[in-house]
Amino acid sequence: MKGIVFIMDGLGDRPLKELNNQTPLQAANTPNLDKMAKKGINGIMDSIKPGIRPGSDTAHISILGYDPNIVYTGRGPFEACGVGIDIFPGDIAFRCNFSTVNDEFIVTDRRAGRIRDNTSSIISKLNEMKIEEYEDIEIVFKESTGHRAVLVLxxxxxxDKVSDADPKIEGKPPKIVVAKDDSAEAKKTADLLNKIVKKSYELIKNHPINLNRVEKNEPPANIIIPRGAGAVPDVEPLNSKYSLNSACIAETGLIMGIARFAGMEIIEVDGATGGVDTNLDNIVDTIMDNVKNSDYDFFLVNIDGADEAGHDGNYKEKLEFIEKVDDIVVSKLLELKDTIIILTADHSTPISVMDHSADPVPIMINGSDIRVDGVNKFNEIDATKGGLLRIRGSDVMDIILDLMGKSPKFGA
Structure with a gap:
């Protein structure tokens, strides 16, 4: 028996007037998700606990059975590991955005038009950076998917006790990074980061890639804005923790980084962008091939497009992406035999909020010998009527291990 935890990132939502007071998932045409719900057991899940607004990082950490209050030091190290940077104790890592600022140093696009291509060329220029006062500090940049990048000091x-430079909204300059405590180390790191932000603009504002984007009326990726500082955590490998042979199929550096920290193998997919334009055919082919033909017995799968649409406040894009996943991916998952599938989200990303919320997400379990509960549709409302009731993300691994026949007996 194999197991899949399939995460549709940011899937959950709130009712929208534009959709007759339905969520995008309720309004979408999802015959395969509904078929899976009808064949399985359903419920709702708080990835951390009720009322806590989770990040994708802390949510996945919890779902994999780790305590985010212990493991999570910040998002940066997971992003860095996810894009293949070797990081070591003492390193401080940050997730970054390629962003756009105007001549007055005001952020006009936090994601540089969701730039997709040629960021490696811009990164090469950034890696020439030297900060005179801090020549003893190594500065390492690496591109991730889309508008994302990583910085390691x-x-x-x-x-890592420093604030973010990200203003979170357009129309403001990058924030001045400040120390979160009175230590000399935090003050030094904050000062260095402020210099890095300014220096990045000087280095890449006239990069040929950006000049070309300006000519095409596209936002240039003319500055790098770091956030999510974190020191390198120490975690027990998932395989030894649960006696599994595990692999991760994901699109973004963050999720791949979390999986790498957990000791999981990473299976990369051509054309996986982390956006609504991702190559779903390649993703599902990769899932099916590895579940059927590899020695891995547990898979973490993450598809990110619904979250991107939620952050953009685009309900049509979110609805259409859900329908595409249903048609292209879920239809194939229904063909799998001897496989337990838990399908859920890591968090809600409501269109009306354009950010994560604490709203619980729907969850369903499909596979042989599952107690069927009578729920016929997969969405945030119908799931509340299911036999799984309301669980937390930290319950997921225990549940799937039991259904896979891998759960050790507790007691005599």
Missing amino acids: RGEGLS
Whole structure:
């Protein structure tokens, strides 16, 4: 028996007037998700606990059975590991956005028009960066998917106790990074980051890629804005923790980084962008091939497009992406034999909020010998009537291990 935890990132939502007071998932035409719900057991899930607004990072950490209050030091290290940077104790890592600022240093696009191509060329220029006052600190940049990137600082006297440079909204300058405590290390790191932000603009504003984007009336990726500082955490490998042979199929550096920290193998997919334009055919072919033909017995799968549409406040895009996943991916998952599938989200990303919320997400379990509960549709409302009731993300691994026949007996 194999197991899949399939995460549709940011799937959950709230009712919208434009959709007759339905959520995008309720309004979408999803015959395969509904068929899976009808064949399985359903419920709702708080990835951390009720009322806590989770990040994708803390949600996935919890769903994989780790305590985010212990493991999570910040998002940066997971992003860095996810894009293949070797990081070591003492390193401080940050997730970054390629962003756009105007001549007055005001952010006009936090994601540089969701740039997709040629960011590696811009990164090459950024890796020439030297900050005179901090020549002893190694500065390493690496591109991730789309508008995302990673920054790692390596050297003596650094701290992750610093704020973000991301203003979170357009129309403001990058935030001044400040120390979160009174330590000399935090003050040094904050000062260095402020210099890095300014230096990045000087280095890449006239990069040929950006000049070309300006000519085409596209937002240039003319600045790098770091956030999510974190020190390198120490975690027990998933395989030894649960006696599994595990792999991860994901699109973004963040999720791949979490999986790498957990000791999972990473299976990359051509054309996986992390957006609504991702190549779903390649993703589902990769899932099916590995479930059927590889020695892995547990898979974490993450598809990110619904979250991107939620952050953009685009309900049509979110609805259409859900329908595409249903048609292209879920239809094939229904063909799998001897496989337990838990399908859920890591969090809600409501269109009306354009960010994560604490709303619980629907969850369903499909596979042989599952107690069927009578729910006929997969969405945030119908799921509340299911036999799984309301669980937390930290319950997921225990449940799937039991259904896979891998759960150790507790007691005599």
